[in-house]
Amino acid sequence: MTLLVTRADCNETIQKLQYTIDRNKFKQLPVYGRAKLANAILLSRFWHVLRITALPSCFFVKISSMIYQFACQEIFPSLRKTTIYHPRLTGSLCVMNVSAQQKVLQNWYIRAILHNNCIDRPIPAFLLQLLVSCIQAAFDCPYHEVPLLFPKACKSTHLSGLHTLSVILKAIDDCPLSSSWDDRKLNLPACLETPFVDLCQSGQICPQILDSATIQLQKAPYFLKIDSSSGLLRFEKKRQECKSPVLLSRIHK
Structure with a gap:
């Protein structure tokens, strides 16, 4: 489940994070202390919301960049961005990765x-x-x-x-x-709700026909029905029973 946010919401969240970073970036803290502060004060404030919210990838890039600069401020040589999320037992900082947790x-x-x-x-x-x-x-x-x-x-x-x-x-x-x-x-009624092309095995029908934009949009009931005697899916035999008789003719060729 997700929440829907606007660009203004994203900008407001970034501004709040930047404000908190500016307040704490000059504190004399060890490397692990900065990572712990990033988790406890910065990311935890938005943790539960970020995990269920549909956000643009550029937002996550901006957030991760801000956290990286704050956590690695006193590190030389600097760590790679991807390694700051690794566990401490591996010598990394164990910073929360919001995108992965999402x-x-x-x-x-x-x-x-x-x-x-x-x-x-x-x-x-x-x-x-x-x-x-x-x-x-x-x-x-x-x-x-x-x-x-x-x-x-x-x-x-x-x-x-x-x-x-x-x-x-x-x-x-x-x-x-x-x-x-x-x-x-899936049971047979559910199969009839699936796209027709997803029920076709490779080689059964000409690829050029399956690639047709028209057929790509059709559901299974346009060409298939449940056989009452066998309980299996089968093609419509009569053109008048089919919702797309012209396409059915192309499929049978």
């Missing part, structure tokens, strides 16, 4: 949503229902798994830019596949 939090939500909260550390039931309802409403889909698992299913939405679901969608795009994903199986 992904960790969203991945927790994703696992709860896709596994119906049957995870080691479940999220509150109300939050789960809120996330599911928000996804269903935003993408006009009764099956919340479909927009999360199929990127093309997210194109038919009124949302754009840094919308309230952009953080969780970005997190699942960056999420590595694991064996636990094999347990996720």
Whole structure:
């Protein structure tokens, strides 16, 4: 779940951080003291909000640059920016990485949503229902798994830019596949809500047809139906039963 902020909100947050840095940058502190101060006074004030807020990448770049300059002010030779987030046991400063923690939090939500909260550390039931309802409403889909698992299913939405679901969608795009994903199986009604091209195996249909912008936008019901006898998906046999008969003819060629 995310909060939506404006450019003015971002600028105000940066100004507050800069003000706090200016007040503390001349204090005589050891290196680890500066890192601890950066975590306790600077980042912790905005920690919970930043982890659930859709923010432009330039905002995170600016924040990390400000924290780096403050924490490494007395270090020579200077540390690389990426190393200040490493644990102290490795000789680094263990500064909070807001961008990384944002992904960790969203991945927790994703696992709860896709596994119906049957995870080691479940999220509150109300939050789960809120996330599911928000996804269903935003993408006009009764099956919340479909927009999360199929990127093309997210194109038919009124949302754009840094919308309230952009953080969780970005997190699942960056999420590595694991064996636990094999347990996720969609029922046939949910499959009919998926984009048609995502149900096609490579080599079954001419690639030029699948690359067509028109077919890319179509859902499975435009060409497929559930066979009442076998309980499987099959192509519409009659042109008059198909919502896109011309495209169906091209697919069958």
